[in-house]
Amino acid sequence: MRRLLSAVAVTSFLLTGFPVITWAQSLPGLTLFSGVKSENQLPFRLDFGGQTNSWDRYILRIPEKKMKLAVAQFAITYPNYYKGSFDTKKVEVKVRGKKVALSEVKWDKEGRVLEIFPEEPVPAGNKVELVLSNVQNPAFGGTFYFNCQVLSPGDVPLLRYLGTWIISVN
Incomplete structure (x- = not known):
């Protein structure tokens, strides 16, 4: 009985002692000194952890409270020091979880x-996700x-x- 309890104790210690792998990075979290007001920070998720020089999927969210008008075009601008790349054939727009047909990216x-140009304007008052698949993260990390x-x-x-998505690549 004593050996069984010792084995259970050692096994549980080993299982809980290993670090938990984070599969996705997401925000908004606590961002200090970003220069972007909290009401302008948009939520996002990086499906594959935002590692440098690796492939990722960016899910850029726009809450319904931000969608006050219908949208005929989305434009995502990024800084000149971001050296990643995008696959325009792997861009999707989802409104309330359903894919929207795109005329051009x-x-x-x-x-x-x-x-990003949807075929039909995205109606106001909807939660929107801009899904960028096959993103090549930059070789050097940063915010x-x-x-x-x-x-x-x-x-x-x-x-x-x-609003602004504040994305960190490690």
């Missing part, structure tokens, strides 16, 4: 903007501010700022 590398801007249908052709 453009990546302007020099302008540092990823433009990158991805800004979300939108264009409403029939609106003056000026993009409106919705």
Whole structure:
């Protein structure tokens, strides 16, 4: 009986002693001194942990409270020191969990903007996810501010700022 209890104790110690692997990184969490007001920080998830020089999937979320107008175009801008790459064929827009048909996705590398055009405008008041699959994370880590801007249908052709995803690559 004593050996059995010792074996159980050692096994439970070994199992709880190993670090837990984090499969996804997500925010918003506690961000200090970011320069972005908390109400402008947008939630996101990196499905494969945001490791440098590796493939990842970015799920960039826009809460329904931010979607005050219908959206005909999403524009994601990022800083010039972000040296990752995007696969425009692997971009999806999901509204309340359902895929939306896209007419075009453009990546302007020099302008540092990823433009996403749904076939039909995304209705106001919906939770939206912009899913970027096959993203090649940059070789060097850092914190990158991805800004979300939108264009409403029939609106003056000026993009409106919705918020910022503060993404860390380790």
